[in-house]
Amino acid sequence: MSKKPRKRPVKRPGAGKRPSLAERADIHDLYQRSVQSPEADCEFFAETFAALRGRPALRLREDFCGTAHMATTWCKGHPERSAVGVDLDAATLEWGRVHNLAPAGPAVASRVTLIHGDVREASAPLADMTCAMNFSFCVFKARAELRAYFEAVRRGLREDGVFLAEIYGGTEAIDVLEEEREVGPHTYVWEQERYDPIDHSTTCHISFTMSDGSKIERAFSYEWRLWSLPELRELLLEAGFREVKIFWEEVGPDEDDPEMLRGTGTYVELRSLDENQESWLAYVVALA
Numbered sequence: 002m003s004k005k006p007r008k009r010p011v012k013r014p015g016a017g018k019r020p021s022l023a024e025r026a027d028i029h030d031l032y033q034r035s036v037q038s039p040e041a042d043c044e045f046f047a048e049t050f051a052a053l054r055g056r057p058a059l060r061l062r063e064d065f066c067g068t069a070h071m072a073t074t075w076c077k078g079h080p081e082r083s084a085v086g087v088d089l090d091a092a093t094l095e096w097g098r099v100h101n102l103a104p105a106g107p108a109v110a111s112r113v114t115l116i117h118g119d120v121r122e123a124s125a126p127l128a129d130m131t132c133a134m135n136f137s138f139c140v141f142k143a144r145a146e147l148r149a150y151f152e153a154v155r156r157g158l159r160e161d162g163v164f165l166a167e168i169y170g171g172t173e174a175i176d177v178l179e180e181e182r183e184v185g186p187h188t189y190v191w192e193q194e195r196y197d198p199i200d201h202s203t204t205c206h207i208s209f210t211m212s213d214g215s216k217i218e219r220a221f222s223y224e225w226r227l228w229s230l231p232e233l234r235e236l237l238l239e240a241g242f243r244e245v246k247i248f249w250e251e252v253g254p255d256e257d258d259p260e261m262l263r264g265t266g267t268y269v270e271l272r273s274l275d276e277n278q279e280s281w282l283a284y285v286v287a288l289a
């Protein structure tokens with residue numbers, strides 16, 4: 002009697018291999034941990050508004066809100082606060098609902114409204130403060146387009162409202178470069194791929210390298226116009242704001258390399274600067 006050969010299990014290529022950290026990672030979670038510090042931002046916003054207006058700000062509008070990390074943190078800070086987040090990307094908003102709003106609990110989540118729409122068109126109750134973080138408004142590349150956005154911000158603010166927009170610059174901002182920063186177990190990589198001096202357009206990317214060496218290449222990409230501070234001031238005044246102030250991030254010695262300077266996360270109002278900087282962060286603060 003012939004013996005029937007036993008079928009041997011055949012392994013599919015890659016089967017049983019543990020997925021890499023990059024394959025298992027959540028890019029929104031990595032993004033939030035790498036580039037956002039909403040507690041510090043909310044503290045700065047509340048203090049700046051109170052100093053400028055002599056009353057506390059309660060309603061925040063977070064334009065380009067993405068996962069609404071900032072809007073949620075704002076509402077966590079005080080039971081009378083409310084927030085509106087506006088973003089074009091429905092999937093990112095949904096991620097924010099699940100990972101930021103829901104864990105914050107119903108008492109906080111019920112005070113955050115998310116609007117899926119364009120920041121130039123979305124209508125919401127008038128805000129005390131509107132913010133545009135992480136240079137998001139640079140998506141508007143023509144003067145008329147950016148002014149139309151600033152006009153929409155102005156219309157959406159209360160009479161004594163304040164707009165805070167985050168911007169970067171410096172001699173390095175127009176270089177082609179790649180910068181790495183360790184954030185806990187992963188490395189955040191900021192890449193400036195291209196800059197065109199004729200129209201100031203720039204292409205930038207965010208990548209992540211995980212502790213097992215696996216990578217998420219260009220998880221986020223941006224096509225921006227790198228606006229200068231005088232251009233922003235002029236456009237905000239043209240859009241109807243009464244006054245524009247610049248709050249500059251102070252720099253201090255880097256803990257790891259005292260020869261190098263690093264942003265301290267503290268912002269002070271400046272009218273001029275004696276020395277140019279290789280890279281800087283600032284808030285443009287426009288008063289309605």
Ligand SMILES: C[S@@+](CC[C@H](N)C(=O)[O-])C[C@H]1O[C@@H](n2cnc3c(N)ncnc32)[C@H](O)[C@@H]1O
Nearest residue numbers: 065066067087088089090118119120134135137
């Ligand atoms: C750089 S992310 C900013 C995310 C987050 N607010 C932060 O501070 O890191 C830019 C966001 O702007 C959104 N966006 C781009 N153009 C927009 C527009 N015209 N109206 C509303 N959202 C827009 C994108 O969907 C994306 O989520």
